Amino acid sequence: MEKIDKNTQSIKFVVVGAGLSGLILAWRCLSSNPNVSVIIIDSNHIIGGDHTWSFNINDIESSLHEWIEPFIAHSWKKYDVKFKGYSRRLNIPYCTGNSNSLRACVDPFIKSGRLKLILDTEVVKLTSFDVTILNGEKFTGDYIFDARGFTFDDNIKLGIQKFYGKTIETAKPHNLKYPIIMDATVSQHDGYRFIYCLPFGKNQILIEDTYYSDGLNFDQDKYNKRIDQYIEGNNWTEHKVIRVEKGILPITLAIDSKLIEKRGLKNKEPIKIGMRGNFYHPVTGYSFPDSVRLASKISRTINSCDKNKLVNLDLEIRKYKLLLYRRDRYFRLLNRLLFKASSPSKRHLVLQRFYTLSESLIKRFYEGNLHKKDMLRILIGKPPVPVLRALYFFSERAFVAREKKRVKND
Ligand SMILES: Cc1cc2nc3c(=O)[nH]c(=O)nc-3n(C[C@H](O)[C@H](O)[C@H](O)COP(=O)(O)OP(=O)(O)OC[C@H]3O[C@@H](n4cnc5c(N)ncnc54)[C@H](O)[C@@H]3O)c2cc1C
CATH class of the missing domain: 3.30.9.10 (D-Amino Acid Oxidase, subunit A, domain 2)
Known part of the structure; x- marks a missing residue:
């Protein structure tokens, strides 16, 4: 591992993708790691695109609420859900940020020179140690991050x-x-x-x-x-x-577990973050809370590492991913029940029933922090999906094997 003196030498990040996860990572690390400097490369002509990103404030750990405040453009104390059978007001604070508020959060670092932008520039190749742009020029850094957004993966x-x-x-x-x-x-x-x-x-x-x-x-x-x-x-x-x-x-719906262990520096891959790294809530597809959690984890890991060494961040992120893979097993099961076991025209009944559950359980569901008894509570009762079909989709491993066979036969 390369020796560095953290007191004098900066740690250089190269981030490909100035979207949500790339900018949140830059903002978090630049805010809390004085030795970090960041280069962000994006094919777009502006950073942050043109988006709105919503989230429950409870999905962000409370120690980060003050830091996240400038990103929030609108907030509400409650929100409503409405179904044919009933409607309900939930006392769960909801927030939205947008591209303008995100740009404003990183702007001081652009002005100070710690965040350098390279825009209108297509990246054509990334490895764990360098990034190549369309004209062949290469950028190197201590850590390379791939934040290019969502892409399909056969696994x-x-x-x-x-x-x-x-x-x-x-x-x-x-x-x-x-x-x-x-x-x-x-x-x-x-x-x-x-x-x-x-x-x-x-x-x-x-x-x-x-x-x-x-x-x-x-x-x-x-x-x-x-x-x-x-x-x-x-x-x-x-x-x-x-x-x-x-x-x-x-x-x-399901992840081939072999995927989780295999990937990493062995393949000379950069560290994938945001949607590119599959850091999103499995049931909603929303990635804002996951982007904040990951940025905070990276920032803490860098700060806590041995003074004279670069930390093996790729290994740390792989361990974290394995943890999330295990934690999210139950959510993937719920998704299989929703998408595969229930008929498309009956899907609304699953959601309708879910929103009759307690407010604290609903909060924990979106935080990705369900207790064992919550998991049982969601599944027991009058099932809106046929029991035999539900059992057929219960095993993730069997589902992956069936899907692989189906793709092979197609
Ligand atoms: C319309 C929409 C609404 C959403 N709403 C929410 C929401 O309310 N709450 C929530 O939590 N999530 C939401 N999401 C999901 C998710 O949070 C967003 O998609 C989020 O922007 C993903 O962040 P990201 O950093 O992974 O990718 P992106 O924000 O998509 O950023 C990827 C960046 O990479 C750049 N790029 C790609 N390829 C290259 C290349 N080869 N070279 C250089 N640059 C490249 C792109 O130009 C882009 O700037 C929404 C998604 C969509 C599509």
């Missing part, structure tokens, strides 16, 4: 969450006080469908048409019309559209 079996949303400015106040995280009273199509609403101000609201679906087909016109119907139903017809966002998110 991870997925369901798909897809959505299309618009932010509108209404002529009259929309009168929505709290977010509606799921409005599943809408007609059901293509699996489980719901509308997600975030009121940003008296006259501004983000409305997203969302599907827990089996396929990747994306019919933007249809989703747009369905949002317009929702807008009409709520008397927000007089409005102008100020922003559109769309995307797909992975919902993990």
Whole structure:
């Protein structure tokens, strides 16, 4: 391991991808590790893109709440869920940050020169020790991070969450006080469908048409019309559209366990973070809390390492990933029950039942911090999926083996 003097020599990160995870990592490490300097390379002409990222504040450890504050552009004390059978208001604080607030968080470090940006630059090759851009130029650093966003992996079996949303400015106040995280009273199509609403101000609201679906087909016109119907139903017809966002998110059904142990420096790979490293909530596909947790872990690991040595960060992250792989087993089981054991038209019943459970259990679910008794509580009772089908999808290993066989035979 290379010798360094942490008192005089800086630790250099090269991060590929100035999206959510790359910038959160840079922001966290630059804030708490005085010796760290960061180069970020992105193919886009601006950092942070054009996004909104929402999260429950409880999903972030309390010692980081003060630090995360400048990122939060909007926050609400409660949110609603609505189903045909009932609706409910949950006392779970909900927050949203966006590309502008994220840019503002890293801006002081750009100004001080500790964060260097290389934009409009396509990276074509990454290893654990260097990064090559399109014109052949190479960048080296003490740690190389791959934060290029989501990509499919044959060893991870997925369901798909897809959505299309618009932010509108209404002529009259929309009168929505709290977010509606799921409005599943809408007609059901293509699996489980719901509308997600975030009121940003008296006259501004983000409305997203969302599907827990089996396929990747994306019919933007249809989703747009369905949002317009929702807008009409709520008397927000007089409005102008100020922003559109769309995307797909992975919902993990199963992971081939061999994948977890195999990867790493042996293959001369960089350290994968964010969606690229599969650091996201298995049921929602959201990655903000995971990006913060990972950045905080990396920052702590770097700070606590032996003064004169670079820490083997890749090994530390692989250990952490194995821990998450084990922790998330139960979530992947729930996803298989939702996507495989229940018929697409009945998926909404699974979610409807989930939201009748206690508020503290729901909080722990999104934190990824379920107790054993929570796991039992979610599964027992009148099952909205047929028991025999549920049993068929119980074993992750058997599911992976069946899927591999199916792909081979296709
Ligand atoms: C529309 C949408 C809404 C979402 N909403 C939420 C939410 O509310 N809450 C939440 O927690 N999660 C949300 N997510 C999920 C996830 O948090 C986001 O996708 C998040 O932006 C992922 O962060 P990331 O850093 O992994 O990738 P990204 O933010 O996508 O960043 C990847 C970066 O890598 C760059 N890049 C890619 N390839 C190259 C290359 N070859 N060379 C150089 N640069 C490259 C890209 O230009 C980009 O800037 C949402 C996702 C989508 C698509």
